[in-house]
Amino acid sequence: MALSFKRHFKRNLATLLATTFSAASLFASSAASAADTLTIAATPVPHAEILEFVKPLLAKEGVDLKIKVFTDYVQPAVQVNEKHLDGNFFLHQPYLNEFKKSHKNDIEVPVAKVHVEPFAAYSSKYKKVADIPNGATVAIPNDPSNSGRALLLLAKQGLLKLKDPSNISSTKKDIVDNPKNLKFKELEAATLPRVLSQVDLALINTNYAIEAKLNPVKDSLFIEDANSPYANLLVAREDNKNSPAFKKLIAAVNSPEVKKFIEEKYKGAIVPAF
Known part of the structure; x- marks a missing residue:
């Protein structure tokens, strides 16, 4: 009877450990998935269109890119600054400089030049x-x-x-x-x-x-001529600019595929800046 109890105890212990490891693996998987999700603010054209183009490229790299479209120039910067979003793609350096003057605690950091929109x-x-x-x-x-x-x-x-x-x-x-x-x-x-x-x-x-x-x-x-200083920037927060997911996004928006997409779709109205 003692032997039977020991066998029963071992079986229950093995089941418990298996369940625990399974739950831990599921949690780790979910955490990894969450870490590889990026939510980026963008204005509709061409920013959101460019992000939609790179979205499947990033999916192959394990990054789930979520695009939040705005029709103004204020909220995309504000919501990144307040950490509601991971980054934005709509502004140029002069705009960011002015925004930082009125938002002293701004945490936005330019991480890539993508294109110029001649004014x-x-x-x-x-x-x-x-x-x-x-x-x-x-x-x-x-x-x-x-x-x-x-x-x-x-x-x-x-x-x-x-x-x-x-x-x-x-x-x-x-x-x-x-x-x-x-x-x-x-x-x-x-x-x-x-x-x-x-x-x-x-x-x-x-x-x-x-x-x-x-x-x-x-x-x-x-x-404007081609010497415009107003290259549109991909912007991150200070705390996530070096994350693996953001590095993959940077590589994607500065890829040969995106350069070709911009040149073919916008035919000179928008010019690659990389």
Whole structure:
């Protein structure tokens, strides 16, 4: 009887250990799976489209990429800063610099340059810069980095003069000569395509232009050249920038496959920055 009890005890102990190891393995597997999930904020075009392209490539590397789409430029940065998201893909360095000034505890870190979206000016009324009349109304983005970008582009066309033509943080106060007496409307960047018919000229970020079926190469009056300092960045948090999953994402967005995708899909409206 003692022998029977020992055998029964050993069988129960083996079953218990097997169950424990199985549960531990399942937990470890779930933890590994969670660690390999990245949630990235992006604006719809081209950022979310590029991420959708790399998503299956990352899946093969064991990374589950979740893309959260935003239509504004504020919340993607705020939510990363508050650790609700792992990173974002929508901004350029001048925008990030301005954002950090107003968010002292910002924890966003650029980890890769992906592409340049040449900034451009559009008009539904005029076909040439020379046709823009005196007193024309010009719509520009209202965020500091992109409003400065708009003023620099206008200055390069001779439509105004700035105190320092190289200062990407220029404001309307830095205009020293406005020969056509241009009147400015500063609006949220996403709304600019919708007011194009209501103004004489609108300077529109390429992602919003493309969403509105405007081709920066074909439809603009003038456009930035290839030397633009506004490369769009993949951004991580300070605490996850070196994670294995993020390193795989960085490699994916800077891959030959993505370069070919950008060149073939956007045909010069968006240019690879790597």
